[in-house]
Amino acid sequence: MPVAAPPQQSLPSQTRMPTNSPPKYTAPFDTKVYSIHPDMAEVFKKWTGIVDDDELKEHLIKVSKEAFDHFRYPCISMFPPTDLPSYDQIKALGRHRKRHILLEIGPGLGTEIRRLVYDGYPVNDIVAIDLLGGLWESGHALFKSDASTFPVKFIEGDIFRNEVLSLDVPGEISQDNPRLEEIENLEPLSGKTSVIIIQQVFHLFSLERQIELAKRLLKLIKLEKGSIICGRQGGSVPERNCHTQNVDHYLHSPKTWEKMWEELLPTSKAKYSTEFRPLPADIEEVYYSLSQTTGYVTWSIEIL
Ligand SMILES: C[S@@+](CC[C@H](N)C(=O)[O-])C[C@H]1O[C@@H](n2cnc3c(N)ncnc32)[C@H](O)[C@@H]1O
Structure with a gap:
């Protein structure tokens, strides 16, 4: 969400904002x-x-x-609406006898993955990465959970950093899944992640950064029929740049969103579903004050 300002309080060291962090409200x-x-x-x-x-x-x-x-x-x-695209297919992957690794990028408080675990997705097959470990801890306070009752593998890190995930093309990808409890970055998930969820994150960045982010997700996704990348973020019809407090955010329309992806992953290899929806009335005003938009783009990409 656009608008930059330093955090108002002094944060514990593990929650300090890295220089690469998006702007704050x-x-x-x-x-x-x-x-x-x-x-x-x-x-x-x-x-x-x-x-x-x-x-x-x-x-x-x-x-x-x-x-x-x-x-x-x-x-x-604003607790996420319960309209995550492909939710039922994701639940079905979680119930399959084969393991399907699920990664959420920027989970914030971790609401969506708690819903998936409530609906039967195996908690031990989930990884989450966020810039802010403190926000993940707040999620534990919110849900009255801890690392033993909700043992999702959490990595505090910046998805754009090469130490977290390089853009190098991976070598041959083995059939074995990594032991999630042992991973320290996302590299071992390259080509092995069956589901990637990323909500309210893309719109934090310029178009150029969004293309780089899309490339990173494509490095992670398992190129196997049924793998899914999905999420939502603020959008605009027509698409446009939104420049707030010296930071560029690009708000996609469904057309530019699919164009961006199709240049990286052609329609012969993936099925794209993208919709522009009006924001719920209760959050419209807050959202509008941030980025002068009243809609969001909700989308999924299913590997064929
Ligand atoms: C607007 S919040 C969305 C939180 C949650 N997904 C939701 O929909 O409510 C953006 C989240 O992305 C995380 N984030 C932003 N930039 C990131 C980055 N470069 N790497 C990892 N996480 C990032 C933030 O810390 C925050 O948790």
Whole structure:
């Protein structure tokens, strides 16, 4: 989400923003935008053990406000809608007798992968990477989990850094899956990741950076029928640059989004599904104040 400003509080060292970090949102936490889909409420109830709706709301607002005061991402107060494209196919991959590694990039509080685990995706087959380890910890506070009850392999790191994942073409890819608990970066997942989820991340960057990000995802994805890359981010019709506080963000239309990908992965090798949708009314105002858009692009790429 656009808008840059230094974090307001001094952060613990492991949560300091790296120089490569995207810009931060400056407006105060707005509980008006608290909105939670009933299906998602069930997921929160299961994880937290809090069954009363008012008590749940109080807990979610309290923890997300604390996280917001540190990390300043508006999405912290906007729980993702339950419309992740290809959700049912992803769930089915999780139930298959063969292991399918799932990677979420920039999970923030980790809401989407907690929903997948609630729906049966094997927690030990999931990896998450985020710039902000502290935000991941806030996710544990939000869901009342810890590394033993939610043992997703978490890596604190910047997806653009070569130490995390180089852009070098991988050599021959073995059939064996890596032991996820032992990996220290994303390199061992090259060509082995069956599902990549990336939500509200692409729009943080310029078009040039988005192309580089897409190349990194293509290095990770397993080129096998049924593998999926999917997500959503702020979009615009027509597509345009959004320049906020000295940072360029590119807002794709469905047309430019697919064009960007098709230049890297032709339609003969993948099926593209992309939609432009209006933002839910409760978050429209906040979103509009950030990037003058009232819509988002939701998409999936399925390997053929
Ligand atoms: C706008 S938040 C979205 C969080 C969550 N996916 C959601 O939809 O609510 C962007 C997330 O991407 C992470 N992020 C931003 N740049 C990143 C980078 N270069 N490498 C890894 N994670 C990054 C942020 O720390 C944050 O958790």
